[in-house]
Amino acid sequence: xxxxxxxxxxxxxxxxxxxxxxxxxxxxxxxxxxxxxxxxxxxxxxxxxxxxxxxxxxxxxxxxxxxxxxxxxxxxxxxxxxxx
Numbered sequence: 001x002x003x004x005x006x007x008x009x010x011x012x013x014x015x016x017x018x019x020x021x022x023x024x025x026x027x028x029x030x031x032x033x034x035x036x037x038x039x040x041x042x043x044x045x046x047x048x049x050x051x052x053x054x055x056x057x058x059x060x061x062x063x064x065x066x067x068x069x070x071x072x073x074x075x076x077x078x079x080x081x082x083x084x
Contacts, residue, residue: 009070009078013040016063021048038078040067052082 018024026045053060071078
């Protein structure tokens with residue numbers, strides 16, 4: 001009985017993004033999987049983009065760091081892309 005960790009990664013990003021934005025209902029997270037890499041795409045409302053990026057990109061970098069650390073558990077590289 002194993003966990004679907006990629007599903008958990010997608011949920012993790014959605015949870016973090018929804019906590020940061022003013023319009024959580026507009027947060028959309030999709031995942032494109034390959035054998036050794038997973039690309040997680042994050043879409044937010046245009047006016048919330050700055051909140052997710054943060055000052056000098058610090059917030060999005062922190063989210064990417066969390067994703068990277070969590071991905072090591074499943075020996076798969078995950079990349080976060082912000083989609084405008």
